[in-house]
Amino acid sequence: METDALGLRLLGGGDQLDRPVRGVMTTDLRDPSRYLSGGELVLTGLAWRRDAADSEPFVRILTAAGVAGLAAGEAELGAVPEDLVQACSRHRLPLFAVHESVAFATITEHVVRQVSGERAGDLAAVVDRHRRLMTSGPAGGGPEAVLDLLGTDLDLRAWVLSPTGRRVAGSAPLPARTAAALAGEHLAATRAGRRGPHRAQVAGTAYSLFPIRNTGRGAAPAVRDVRETVLAEWLLAVEADAADWPAARLDLLQGVTQLIAVERDRRDAARTVRRRLAQEVLELVQTGAAPAEVAARLRVAAPVLLPGLGTAPHWQIVVARVEWDGDGAVEAGPAAQALLEEVLVDPAAMDADPGDRIAVAHSGDEAVALVALPAVAAAPSAGSGAGAGGAEAAGGHAAEAAGATPAAEAAEAVGAGGSRGGAGTGAGGDADAGAGGAGAPAAAGGPGLDAERLLAAVRAPLSAGLGDDGRLTLGVSAPVHSAEGLRGALEEARHARRVAAARPGRVCAAGHDELASHVLLLPFVPDDVRRAFTARLLDPLRDYDRRHRAELIPTLEAFLDCDGSWTRCASRLHLHVNTLRYRVGRIEQLTGRDLSRLEDKLDFFLALRMS
Numbered sequence: 368m369e370t371d372a373l374g375l376r377l378l379g380g381g382d383q384l385d386r387p388v389r390g391v392m393t394t395d396l397r398d399p400s401r402y403l404s405g406g407e408l409v410l411t412g413l414a415w416r417r418d419a420a421d422s423e424p425f426v427r428i429l430t431a432a433g434v435a436g437l438a439a440g441e442a443e444l445g446a447v448p449e450d451l452v453q454a455c456s457r458h459r460l461p462l463f464a465v466h467e468s469v470a471f472a473t474i475t476e477h478v479v480r481q482v483s484g485e486r487a488g489d490l491a492a493v494v495d496r497h498r499r500l501m502t503s504g505p506a507g508g509g510p511e512a513v514l515d516l517l518g519t520d521l522d523l524r525a526w527v528l529s530p531t532g533r534r535v536a537g538s539a540p541l542p543a544r545t546a547a548a549l550a551g552e553h554l555a556a557t558r559a560g561r562r563g564p565h566r567a568q569v570a571g572t573a574y575s576l577f578p579i580r581n582t583g584r585g586a587a588p589a590v591r592d593v594r595e596t597v598l599a600e601w602l603l604a605v606e607a608d609a610a611d612w613p614a615a616r617l618d619l620l621q622g623v624t625q626l627i628a629v630e631r632d633r634r635d636a637a638r639t640v641r642r643r644l645a646q647e648v649l650e651l652v653q654t655g656a657a658p659a660e661v662a663a664r665l666r667v668a669a670p671v672l673l674p675g676l677g678t679a680p681h682w683q684i685v686v687a688r689v690e691w692d693g694d695g696a697v698e699a700g701p702a703a704q705a706l707l708e709e710v711l712v713d714p715a716a717m718d719a720d721p722g723d724r725i726a727v728a729h730s731g732d733e734a735v736a737l738v739a740l741p742a743v744a745a746a747p748s749a750g751s752g753a754g755a756g757g758a759e760a761a762g763g764h765a766a767e768a769a770g771a772t773p774a775a776e777a778a779e780a781v782g783a784g785g786s787r788g789g790a791g792t793g794a795g796g797d798a799d800a801g802a803g804g805a806g807a808p809a810a811a812g813g814p815g816l817d818a819e820r821l822l823a824a825v826r827a828p829l830s831a832g833l834g835d836d837g838r839l840t841l842g843v844s845a846p847v848h849s850a851e852g853l854r855g856a857l858e859e860a861r862h863a864r865r866v867a868a869a870r871p872g873r874v875c876a877a878g879h880d881e882l883a884s885h886v887l888l889l890p891f892v893p894d895d896v897r898r899a900f901t902a903r904l905l906d907p908l909r910d911y912d913r914r915h916r917a918e919l920i921p922t923l924e925a926f927l928d929c930d931g932s933w934t935r936c937a938s939r940l941h942l943h944v945n946t947l948r949y950r951v952g953r954i955e956q957l958t959g960r961d962l963s964r965l966e967d968k969l970d971f972f973l974a975l976r977m978s
Contacts, residue, residue, distance in 0.1 A: 373477060374469035375438060378452050380461030386435040391478040393471050397421065398428055405433035408478055410471045412440045419450035426454040436461035438474065510536035510627045517605075517623065521616075524606040527579070527627055530554060530598050530832060531709050531825035536627075545569050546604075547828050549576060553602045554832030557593060564609045564620070575609035576602050579624045579631060594691055595698055598832050599705035601631055638708065638725075644668045645726035645737045652853050662850035672726055672739040681846040682853060683815055685711065685736040686860040688868075692836040703734035706829075706839065710821055711736060735857070738816060740846055818843040818863065818878035830873045838875075840867040845879040897977045904974040907957040919957075922950045926962065927972050 368375055368384070377384075389406030392399070395414035403409075409429060416422060429437060437460055439447045447464045455462040465474065510527045517523040518538040526537035532547035548569045553576045556565040565576040579601040603624050609617065648668060651661045669680055687710070689703040704727050711725045727736045818841060822829075829839055842864030844856035859879050867877040908919045922940065926947075929936040937947045951962055960967040 370477065372469075373474055374466035375474075376464040376466070378447060378462045378464055379456045380436065380459060383436075383459055383461045386461065388435045388478060388481075391475045393475065397425060400428050400432050403429070403432035403434060407434050408474075409434050409437050410440070410465070410474060411437065412471075413443045413448075413451075416444075416448065416451070419448065422448065422451040422454040423457075426451070426458050426460055430458040430460055434460070436463065438463040438465050440465045440467065440471065442467040510630055511538075513623055513626055514538040526604045528553075528602050528604055529709050529712075530600060530602075530706070530828065532828045533709065533712060535601060541604075543824070547824065549574055549604045550602065550828035551831035552576060553578070553604075554597060554828055555834075557597050557600075558832060558834045560593070564605075564617075566608060566610065567604075572606060573608040575605045575607055577605070577620055577624050579603055579628050594837065595702055598689065598702050598829065599709075601627065603627065641671060641726040642704070642728060644671060645728035645735065648737055648853070649728045649730065649735050649857075652857055655854075658850040661853060665850055665853075668726065668737065669739060672737075673741055681740040681815075681848045682856070683738040683740060683846045684844040684853070684856040684860040685738060685816065685821075685841065686857070686864045687734045687736075687839065687841045688732055688864060689833075690732065690838045690840075699732040700729040700734065703732065703839075704729040707734045707736050707841075710825060710841070711738065711816075733861075735860075740815065815846045816843055818867075818876040818881075822874055822876045826874045833873045838868075838873055840864050841876040842867055843876070843878045901974045901978045904958060904960075904970060905978060908954060911953070911957055917950065917953070919950060919954050922947070923954055923971060924975060926951060927968060927975070931962070931968065 368377065387406060388408050390404075390408075391410065392402060392407045393410040394402065395412055396402075397415045399409070415425060426437070437455060439451065439462065441447065441464055447462070452462060465471070514525050514527070514536055515538055517525050524539050526539075526541050526546070527535040528546055528550050529535055530550055530553075532543070532550035534541055534546055549567055552567040552569075553565055556563075556576070557578065563576065563578045567574045567576055603620070605620065609620070644664070644667065648661065648664050651664060665682065673680055685707065687703050687707040689699040689706065691699060708725050708727050711727075725736060725738070727734055729735070821843070822839075822841065833839060842860045842862065844860040844863070847853060847856045863877040863879060863881065866881060867875040870877075905920065908923065911917055912919050922936075925939050926936045929939060933944050933947060937944045940947065942950075954960075955962060960970070962968060962971070
């Protein structure tokens with residue numbers, strides 16, 4: 368009433384002006400009740416009124432819905448009808464006339480701004496109270512409680528995401544692809560040195576991304592280089608464009624990030640025990656301590672990593688390294704440690720702390736994870752080398768089969784590993800699964816993490832954070848079920864990581880299964896030797912294909928893939944067997960090789976792989 372620009376003139380209900388206004392609605396429906404929730408200031412152009420008898424039922428509907436007041440425009444009828452004034456008086460509903468020069472949009476904008484400002488102030492007080500609770504103990508409710516406040520009080524949908532795009536907390540579902548894309552956008556913006564909040568557009572929806580950093584009391588000292596922390600920070604993603612937000616709302620969101628940072632610090636502190644356990648085991652293994660001493664530390668670690676475990680678990684080693692181009696001044700060990708802890712968490716996990724089964728140590732620029740895998744059955748004697756069936760990987764990457772039937776266990780184990788198309792089988796695949804490391808389960812379908820699957824969901828966002836000057840390489844050992852096997856598993860994981868490091872790409876992984884095949888050797892063949900070997904065998908075929916479109920190279924690949932079976936290869940290529948024999952004969956003629964000889968088949972196989 369005191370805002371002259373709104374042009375409101377009171378026509379009745381002056382004794383009810385203390386009613387709170389919670390929103391605004393414009394309508395010309397005769398019955399707008401389905402769109403009313405109470406507390407609105409209703410704006411109407413009176414198009415619903417045909418005669419005087421229409422006013423009473425309209426006002427009765429508004430009163431029953433609990434609206435705060437009615438504002439009628441004068442543009443349609445020139446003046447507000449007396450029958451409407453009388454109806455509002457009878458129902459004690461405040462009635463205002465809106466001058467024809469004032470647009471309803473002006474009133475709507477004013478009301479929304481006022482209501483949002485009041486809610487923001489209320490929310491700021493709640494957030495401040497919540498911060499005090501969380502800094503003095505765990506009574507605050509964690510990030511979920513704060514995001515719920517953003518949703519209910521400011522109608523903002525928001526999520527806390529890890530640098531890999533895992534949803535740590537959120538007020539609503541968020542597709543995994545969207546979360547990964549937002550994490551990638553945030554990491555790229557941080558690497559570029561842009562200040563938050565960062566704006567992102569994903570699938571036609573605008574988001575604002577706020578970095579989550581603890582800058583209050585107890586905060587870590589400022590880092591010398593953004594690369595030391597970029598791969599470890601959480602972010603707050605808000606489904607809105609913050610470019611036009613007032614300073615008060617931006618300050619509020621910054622306060623929310625501070626509050627979440629406190630929770631992040633609390634979770635990091637809870638990992639101290641697990642990190643110390645991993646560090647102790649790693650030092651014992653590396654210094655060649657007696658197996659009995661290592662076994663004693665494992666007995667301490669098992670209940671911490673797998674509470675309630677009834678039988679001795681298997682163990683698996685994962686080694687990761689983050690490397691940056693330049694003078695080596697960036698301290699990469701802690702970043703690799705935090706990143707490996709995140710990579711080993713199931714992306715779908717939404718527990719209070721889904722990393723409570725992960726123990727990661729770091730030494731120099733290398734991070735080493737000790738992963739406990741629960742056994743689902745009593746293991747055979749140590750000399751047999753056979754382990755238990757399918758099991759849950761520590762981060763949830765393989766399904767837990769405890770209590771399942773043997774058939775179900777086998778199905779779970781197969782699902783956990785799977786082949787990866789040409790680079791050997793996964794950790795739950797064929798008999799290669801126990802090839803490296805003493806005491807590794809030799810049974811098909813054994814438990815374990817698969818190297819490539821660990822990185823499949825996080826490769827895109829991490830590549831954005833690594834930029835043009837960083838690399839993440841990761842190696843995974845075979846599972847072992849004794850202390851004697853840990854030293855071999857550590858060396859196996861380190862060697863697998865070196866195989867991954869020899870590959871192109873910013874984010875690479877290799878598993879123990881690849882150490883028992885030609886894949887181990889190929890990355891270390893010098894480039895000039897590769898080029899000469901492949902050119903001598905394949906260039907004649909490529910030249911012939913270019914001139915005649917004969918498809919000799921695809922035919923050779925299919926023939927080797929079918930293990931030299933004429934029938935299967937002809938069926939795969941949709942050729943007559945005689946046509947296939949003609950093509951193979953042409954290959955032999957051009958190269959001087961004989962594809963019935965194992966040695967020549969092997970040379971062609973390696974040449975195709977190296978090319």
